[in-house]
Amino acid sequence: MGEVVMRRVVVDTYVMISGLLFGGVAGEIHQLAAERKIVFLVTPEILSEYEATLSYPGLGLDRVDIEELMRGHVLPLCRNLEPEGRGRTWTGDPAQDMFFLCAEAGGADAIVSGDEGFAAVQAPPVPVLTPGQFLGAV
Secondary structure (H helix, E strand, O other), X not given: OOOOOOOEEXXXXXXHHHHHHOOHHHHHHHHHHHOOXXXXXXXXXXXXXXXXXXXXXXXXXXXXHHHHHHHHHHHHHEEEOOOOOOOOOOOOOHHHHHHHHHHHHHOOOEEEOXXXXXXXXXXXXOOEEOHHHHHHHO
């Protein structure tokens, strides 16, 4: 069998924000998207969460910085979906379920998350990989 090529991924908020601001393994994933080797699948709710997280005071970003990051470094790398089936649950937590719903609706190859809650989901619609596992698979 040939190598599995992952093209469509859903990244949780931590992976997205870490990749944008701090680099490391999450930054390598972000770079793959910048190089058009993968595309981030998102929904309006996921984009709102990314933006809200960038607004945390501890990050020290002002409104202009946040808009620039979203417009210049997030939105161009994403395919925005409007999935049906809102209300479906995998975890019982709408803040986590929105990532699974997006992955299912977009035919994602994986969800990338370091959150143990994501990894513990029984029968996820797509594989849940840590950032390191994802990089090892692409």
